[in-house]
Amino acid sequence: MSAPATATQAKPEVITFTEAFSRALHDAMEMDPSVIMLGEDIADEEGGGIFKVTKGLSTKFGTERVKTTPISEQAIVGAAIGASLAGMRPVAEIMLMNFITVPMDQIVNHAAKLRFMSGGQTHVPITIRTRTGAGAGTGGQHSDMLEAWFAHVAGMKVVVPSTPADAYGLLLGCIFDDDPCLFIEDQLTRTQTGPVPVKGEIIPLGKAHVAREGKDVTVVGYGRPIRDAMVLADKLAGEGISVEVVDLRTVSPMDTGTVLKSVAKTGRAVVIHEAPRSFGCGAEIAARIQEELFDQLKAPVLRVASRDVTVPFSRVLEAEYLYKASGIEAAIRRTLEKRTQK
């Protein structure tokens, strides 16, 4: 894409995820001068970011507000934290999620905890944007979904959008939220399209979204697998199977109420995510459901996730690693069997 939305462009019917991210950043900077950005290669002189999400922003808002940094992830996140303590709303780009292992100390020990440890005297309104996802052949160190690590730390908010319009509204939600937010962008679906969001419309964090109503089984998760679930729900409707899809949008803090309300209605749940199955967020979602709704469940809560191995390079192996839409479908059918067996 070229420069972010301008008056001279005809309003498109749909936009891609990349356009949605870009537009949210543009509109946030236009709305509030305290919104600033930093990250590797993000200014236009360096190409406007390796994924072009920030293209045009430094030209429009200046290189003081849109700053290309050295390859220094600790300094990037630390500088965002420091600037936020002084009243700014920094958006830090960590190019890929596996690189976020480098500034873990800044995120876990500082961004997440300063509000609590200071007794509320300071807070850290930063957004860390990062990109990841398997399926693009990027191998073991450029594909991981590590959201569970951050969901496990009190004080952090973790957001994963499943449509371009959600991506826009949720990214604005992160930027104008007063807590540190981790916003995860999927590299595989970046060119996929969806309806255009309303300019300036913020989607509040901490609220799940019933993306499709149904009565037989609840599919709950976030991010890319929600897109698969929506397609499946259409397909299964043709067979008379009514699937409700709950998109968490904000992984943590999790909107447990919306999930429980849905599962209380359907009596069945399939929990989905791209990250490996073991110790993933799906385990937490399943646990909350069974703790509250054990008596009402008509079938065990099932999980569909990726395999517990390093993301492989070969397409053949990578496909074997990744969760599959067919796996979600199979899990839905299993919950609908009278007696669910392993």
Place this chain on the structure above:
Amino acid sequence: MSANPSFTPATLLAIWRKARQINLIDEKFRGLLRSGRLAAVYYSPRGQEILAAAMGVHLQPTDYLVTTYRGIHDQLAKGIPLKPLFAEYYAKATGACKGKGGPMHITHPETGVMVTTGIVGSGLPIATGLGWASQLKKDGRVTLVTFGDGASNIGAFHEALNMAALWKLPVIFLCQNNLYGESSKYAKTTSVDNIGERAASYRMAGVTVDGNDAEAMWRAAGEAVARARAGEGPTLIEAVTFRFMGHYFGDPGAYIPKEEYEAHLARDPMPATRAAVLASGAATEAELDAYDAEVSAQIEEALQFAADSPFPDVGEIDIDVYGAAA
């Protein structure tokens, strides 16, 4: 500030007064810890009082401080009031952080104490961001980040110095080299003779100074503050000092050779600076004694406040996890 400002007796006295307040509080805290009347993790600043005071006299309340778990001298030099500070050590609801942070995470934005970290080297990138905000807002503030010699071997030190130099940020990196990183001798862990040399790698102004020499420290600090305020970029100051009370309270310091310890004790900056104040004519013995009595009374009053204050309500555990909108 002129190129070579004169170090007046009044300045020396101001440094002494701040250093002596730090010193008296440290002595008091160690006594309370020994007697069991205070139960808290404690990292004594004994030996590092002068350098903090000589830095502090150059700063305004609106300037920012980022310090570490061994930071009580830095916080006091920045002007933090005693009552909320002591109440935080006592884990009370009236503490600066409502008893939720503790001694290792003292925060007091009113006096510019923005972050106290328990993670070696972590404060430097955060200070870089505070400096970046000041540069953007053109608010004229200076950010001081203090850390030990051990922090200069951590990756965050290098990332922050490079970024601060590149962006010409108004940040002062004050390395308090007390010659030991926890139990390890400086020379065993650090590849350069002086940490101040490391500034050259980033084309940053850098200086190594005797942190226990009030005038030398005051001059180095003044130059760094003037440079930052003028928009001419950051400075790395290595203030060489010594840590008399071990890494943590209760550390017997068996790794420090007796002769080395005694040689440092003979050069203890506190008695030396007191003698210098008297020699300068800035104050008489009686006036210094009166100051001690005045500070001691303030300490007792603040300790009483801390002791009398309630512990936090248990409901406090659910507050400040997220902001109100969560």
